[in-house]
Amino acid sequence: MSLRILAFVLLLLACLAGYCLAQDLDDGASPRIVGGTRAIAGQFPHQISLRRINRFVCGGSILSTSYVLTAGHCVKSGNNVTPASQLNIRAGTLLLSGGGVRVNVAQVVVHPQYRNSAGHDVAVLRLASTLQFSSLIKAISLASSDPPDNALVDISGWGAIYHNGPVSDHLLYTQVRNLARDTCKQNYYSHLSDTTMCLLHEANKGACHGDSGGPATYGGNLVGVASFVLGGCGRAAPDGYERISVLRQWIRQTAKL
Secondary structure (H helix, E strand, C coil), X not given: XXXXXXXXXXXXXXXXXXXXXXXXXXXXXXXXCCCCEECCCCCCCCEEEEEECCEEEEEEEECCCCEEEECHHHCEECCEECCHHHEEEEECCCECCCCCEXXXXXXXXXXXXXXXXXXXXXXXXXXXXCCCCXXXXXXXXXXXXXXXCCCEEEEEECCECCCCCCECCEXXXXXXXXXXXXXXXXXXXXXCCCCEEEEECCCCCCCCCCCCCCEEEECCEEEEEEEEECCCCCCCCCEEEEEHHHHHHHHHHHCXX
16 A cells, blocks of 8 residues: 555544544635625624524624514524524624624514515514614615616625635625626526526625625615525526515515614
8 A cells, every 4th residue: 555545544534533623614815705805894884693593594784773684594494483582693793703792683574475485585683682883883774776787786794605615704795796687587597586686796706605694785775685596606697685675665664664
Protein backbone atom coordinates (compact mmCIF):
# COMPACT_ATOMS: atom_id res chain seq x y z
CA MET A 1 0.00 0.00 0.00
CA SER A 2 1.46 3.38 -1.00
CA LEU A 3 2.00 6.09 1.58
CA ARG A 4 -0.65 8.27 -0.15
CA ILE A 5 -3.29 5.54 0.08
CA LEU A 6 -2.30 4.78 3.66
CA ALA A 7 -2.66 8.44 4.62
CA PHE A 8 -6.11 8.59 3.02
CA VAL A 9 -7.23 5.46 4.88
CA LEU A 10 -6.02 6.85 8.21
CA LEU A 11 -7.81 10.16 7.56
CA LEU A 12 -11.03 8.34 6.65
CA LEU A 13 -10.86 6.24 9.83
CA ALA A 14 -10.30 9.37 11.90
CA CYS A 15 -13.37 11.04 10.37
CA LEU A 16 -15.49 7.97 11.01
CA ALA A 17 -14.33 8.03 14.61
CA GLY A 18 -15.61 11.61 14.94
CA TYR A 19 -12.38 13.57 14.84
CA CYS A 20 -13.11 15.61 11.72
CA LEU A 21 -14.79 18.84 12.77
CA ALA A 22 -17.47 20.42 10.60
CA GLN A 23 -17.45 24.21 10.32
CA ASP A 24 -20.90 25.60 10.97
CA LEU A 25 -20.26 29.26 10.16
CA ASP A 26 -18.45 31.07 7.37
CA ASP A 27 -14.88 31.87 8.39
CA GLY A 28 -14.94 35.15 6.47
CA ALA A 29 -12.45 34.11 3.79
CA SER A 30 -15.02 34.52 1.01
CA PRO A 31 -18.22 35.99 2.42
CA ARG A 32 -21.30 35.41 0.26
CA ILE A 33 -25.12 35.41 0.52
CA VAL A 34 -24.32 33.60 -2.24
CA GLY A 35 -21.81 36.01 -3.83
CA GLY A 36 -22.45 38.70 -1.21
CA THR A 37 -20.63 41.49 0.59
CA ARG A 38 -20.44 42.09 4.33
CA ALA A 39 -22.98 44.67 5.48
CA ILE A 40 -21.85 47.54 7.70
CA ALA A 41 -23.51 48.69 10.94
CA GLY A 42 -26.77 50.53 10.29
CA GLN A 43 -26.95 49.56 6.61
CA PHE A 44 -29.94 47.24 7.08
CA PRO A 45 -31.41 48.25 10.46
CA HIS A 46 -34.72 46.59 9.55
CA GLN A 47 -33.14 43.13 9.21
CA ILE A 48 -33.81 40.52 11.89
CA SER A 49 -32.94 36.85 12.31
CA LEU A 50 -35.68 34.44 13.33
CA ARG A 51 -34.99 31.51 15.64
CA ARG A 52 -37.00 28.45 16.57
CA ILE A 53 -36.07 26.94 19.93
CA ASN A 54 -32.96 29.16 19.73
CA ARG A 55 -31.90 27.76 16.35
CA PHE A 56 -31.60 30.14 13.37
CA VAL A 57 -34.22 29.40 10.73
CA CYS A 58 -34.93 32.51 8.64
CA GLY A 59 -34.61 36.23 8.12
CA GLY A 60 -37.22 38.94 8.42
CA SER A 61 -37.94 42.66 8.46
CA ILE A 62 -39.09 45.07 11.17
CA LEU A 63 -42.49 46.62 10.41
CA SER A 64 -42.92 48.53 13.69
CA THR A 65 -41.84 48.34 17.31
CA SER A 66 -44.23 45.40 17.78
CA TYR A 67 -44.33 43.53 14.47
CA VAL A 68 -41.95 41.83 12.03
CA LEU A 69 -42.51 40.22 8.63
CA THR A 70 -41.11 36.89 7.44
CA ALA A 71 -41.99 34.11 5.00
CA GLY A 72 -44.96 31.85 5.63
CA HIS A 73 -42.91 28.69 5.10
CA CYS A 74 -40.57 29.79 7.91
CA VAL A 75 -43.34 29.27 10.45
CA LYS A 76 -45.72 26.81 8.77
CA SER A 77 -45.25 23.25 7.51
CA GLY A 78 -48.25 21.40 6.15
CA ASN A 79 -51.16 22.44 8.35
CA ASN A 80 -48.93 23.06 11.36
CA VAL A 81 -48.02 26.59 12.41
CA THR A 82 -45.04 26.93 14.73
CA PRO A 83 -46.17 27.93 18.23
CA ALA A 84 -45.18 31.48 19.08
CA SER A 85 -43.65 30.19 22.33
CA GLN A 86 -40.92 28.46 20.29
CA LEU A 87 -39.90 31.60 18.37
CA ASN A 88 -37.76 34.64 19.05
CA ILE A 89 -35.99 37.26 16.96
CA ARG A 90 -32.64 39.02 17.19
CA ALA A 91 -32.40 42.63 16.01
CA GLY A 92 -29.76 45.34 15.94
CA THR A 93 -26.71 43.25 15.08
CA LEU A 94 -24.74 42.17 12.03
CA LEU A 95 -23.83 38.90 13.70
CA LEU A 96 -25.91 35.75 13.82
CA SER A 97 -24.02 34.54 16.88
CA GLY A 98 -24.56 37.50 19.18
CA GLY A 99 -25.12 41.17 19.84
CA GLY A 100 -28.25 43.27 19.51
CA VAL A 101 -31.43 42.35 21.37
CA ARG A 102 -33.49 39.18 21.49
CA VAL A 103 -37.28 39.39 21.75
CA ASN A 104 -39.79 36.57 22.07
CA VAL A 105 -42.67 36.19 19.64
CA ALA A 106 -46.20 36.44 21.06
CA GLN A 107 -48.32 35.65 17.98
CA VAL A 108 -47.86 34.11 14.53
CA VAL A 109 -50.23 35.04 11.68
CA VAL A 110 -49.66 33.31 8.34
CA HIS A 111 -51.37 34.66 5.24
CA PRO A 112 -54.65 32.71 4.96
CA GLN A 113 -54.04 31.91 1.28
CA TYR A 114 -50.61 30.41 1.83
CA ARG A 115 -50.70 26.69 1.01
CA ASN A 116 -47.07 25.52 1.38
CA SER A 117 -46.37 26.35 -2.25
CA ALA A 118 -45.39 29.45 -4.18
CA GLY A 119 -47.67 32.43 -3.57
CA HIS A 120 -48.86 34.38 -0.51
CA ASP A 121 -45.74 33.14 1.30
CA VAL A 122 -45.68 35.71 4.10
CA ALA A 123 -46.34 35.78 7.84
CA VAL A 124 -46.59 38.58 10.39
CA LEU A 125 -45.16 38.04 13.87
CA ARG A 126 -46.27 40.07 16.88
CA LEU A 127 -43.53 40.55 19.45
CA ALA A 128 -43.95 39.89 23.17
CA SER A 129 -42.24 43.20 24.00
CA THR A 130 -41.56 46.31 21.97
CA LEU A 131 -38.32 47.08 20.20
CA GLN A 132 -36.42 50.23 21.11
CA PHE A 133 -35.56 51.99 17.86
CA SER A 134 -32.04 53.32 17.29
CA SER A 135 -29.57 53.75 14.46
CA LEU A 136 -29.25 49.94 14.40
CA ILE A 137 -32.93 49.03 14.84
CA LYS A 138 -35.52 50.64 12.56
CA ALA A 139 -38.73 49.81 10.75
CA ILE A 140 -38.84 49.77 6.97
CA SER A 141 -41.64 51.22 4.85
CA LEU A 142 -43.70 48.96 2.61
CA ALA A 143 -43.45 49.68 -1.11
CA SER A 144 -46.69 50.43 -2.93
CA SER A 145 -45.31 49.34 -6.31
CA ASP A 146 -42.73 46.93 -7.71
CA PRO A 147 -39.29 48.15 -8.76
CA PRO A 148 -39.01 48.98 -12.47
CA ASP A 149 -38.05 46.12 -14.76
CA ASN A 150 -34.28 45.53 -14.70
CA ALA A 151 -33.84 47.74 -11.62
CA LEU A 152 -31.13 46.77 -9.12
CA VAL A 153 -32.56 45.47 -5.85
CA ASP A 154 -30.69 44.76 -2.59
CA ILE A 155 -31.19 41.41 -0.86
CA SER A 156 -29.63 40.50 2.49
CA GLY A 157 -29.39 37.66 4.96
CA TRP A 158 -27.34 35.16 6.93
CA GLY A 159 -28.20 32.20 4.68
CA ALA A 160 -25.94 29.51 3.25
CA ILE A 161 -22.98 30.86 1.28
CA TYR A 162 -23.36 28.10 -1.32
CA HIS A 163 -25.76 25.24 -2.02
CA ASN A 164 -25.86 22.94 1.03
CA GLY A 165 -23.07 25.03 2.53
CA PRO A 166 -22.69 26.70 5.95
CA VAL A 167 -24.55 29.84 6.90
CA SER A 168 -22.70 33.12 7.38
CA ASP A 169 -22.19 34.55 10.86
CA HIS A 170 -22.01 38.05 9.36
CA LEU A 171 -24.93 39.70 7.56
CA LEU A 172 -24.32 39.66 3.81
CA TYR A 173 -25.98 41.43 0.91
CA THR A 174 -25.86 41.51 -2.87
CA GLN A 175 -27.69 43.17 -5.74
CA VAL A 176 -30.06 41.41 -8.12
CA ARG A 177 -32.28 42.64 -10.97
CA ASN A 178 -36.05 42.74 -11.08
CA LEU A 179 -36.99 40.57 -14.03
CA ALA A 180 -40.11 41.43 -16.02
CA ARG A 181 -42.88 39.04 -14.99
CA ASP A 182 -43.71 38.01 -18.58
CA THR A 183 -40.05 37.20 -19.21
CA CYS A 184 -39.84 35.18 -16.00
CA LYS A 185 -42.95 33.20 -16.92
CA GLN A 186 -41.72 32.53 -20.44
CA ASN A 187 -38.13 31.58 -19.60
CA TYR A 188 -38.14 30.24 -16.05
CA TYR A 189 -41.41 29.75 -14.21
CA SER A 190 -44.61 29.35 -16.22
CA HIS A 191 -46.79 29.01 -13.11
CA LEU A 192 -45.51 32.17 -11.42
CA SER A 193 -47.93 33.33 -8.73
CA ASP A 194 -49.44 36.80 -8.97
CA THR A 195 -47.89 37.54 -5.57
CA THR A 196 -44.32 36.62 -6.59
CA MET A 197 -41.58 38.61 -8.33
CA CYS A 198 -38.46 37.23 -10.00
CA LEU A 199 -35.10 38.67 -8.96
CA LEU A 200 -32.44 37.62 -11.45
CA HIS A 201 -28.73 37.21 -10.79
CA GLU A 202 -25.66 35.73 -12.43
CA ALA A 203 -24.18 32.40 -11.39
CA ASN A 204 -22.72 32.17 -7.86
CA LYS A 205 -24.94 34.93 -6.52
CA GLY A 206 -28.40 35.25 -4.99
CA ALA A 207 -30.39 33.95 -2.04
CA CYS A 208 -29.90 30.55 -0.41
CA HIS A 209 -31.23 28.40 2.44
CA GLY A 210 -31.58 30.54 5.56
CA ASP A 211 -32.23 33.72 3.58
CA SER A 212 -35.95 32.84 3.46
CA GLY A 213 -38.17 35.55 4.89
CA GLY A 214 -35.45 38.14 4.43
CA PRO A 215 -35.88 41.51 2.70
CA ALA A 216 -35.53 42.74 -0.84
CA THR A 217 -35.27 46.54 -0.83
CA TYR A 218 -35.40 49.25 -3.48
CA GLY A 219 -35.33 53.00 -2.92
CA GLY A 220 -35.30 52.52 0.83
CA ASN A 221 -38.56 50.54 0.82
CA LEU A 222 -39.33 46.86 1.31
CA VAL A 223 -40.35 45.41 -2.06
CA GLY A 224 -40.04 41.66 -1.48
CA VAL A 225 -39.80 38.75 0.97
CA ALA A 226 -37.49 35.84 0.12
CA SER A 227 -39.56 32.77 -0.76
CA PHE A 228 -37.74 30.25 -2.99
CA VAL A 229 -34.86 29.57 -5.37
CA LEU A 230 -35.08 27.78 -8.70
CA GLY A 231 -32.80 24.75 -8.66
CA GLY A 232 -29.71 24.98 -6.46
CA CYS A 233 -28.48 28.15 -4.77
CA GLY A 234 -26.23 30.31 -6.91
CA ARG A 235 -27.66 29.02 -10.18
CA ALA A 236 -27.94 31.62 -12.95
CA ALA A 237 -31.71 31.87 -12.52
CA PRO A 238 -34.13 34.15 -10.67
CA ASP A 239 -35.07 33.79 -7.01
CA GLY A 240 -38.72 34.07 -6.02
CA TYR A 241 -39.63 36.95 -3.69
CA GLU A 242 -43.15 37.75 -2.52
CA ARG A 243 -44.39 41.10 -3.81
CA ILE A 244 -45.05 43.66 -1.09
CA SER A 245 -47.04 45.77 -3.55
CA VAL A 246 -49.64 43.00 -3.88
CA LEU A 247 -49.63 41.84 -0.25
CA ARG A 248 -49.32 45.29 1.29
CA GLN A 249 -52.95 45.67 2.36
CA TRP A 250 -53.01 42.37 4.25
CA ILE A 251 -49.64 43.09 5.88
CA ARG A 252 -50.73 46.58 7.00
CA GLN A 253 -54.01 45.30 8.39
CA THR A 254 -52.42 42.37 10.22
CA ALA A 255 -49.57 44.44 11.66
CA LYS A 256 -51.89 47.32 12.53
CA LEU A 257 -49.81 49.81 10.54
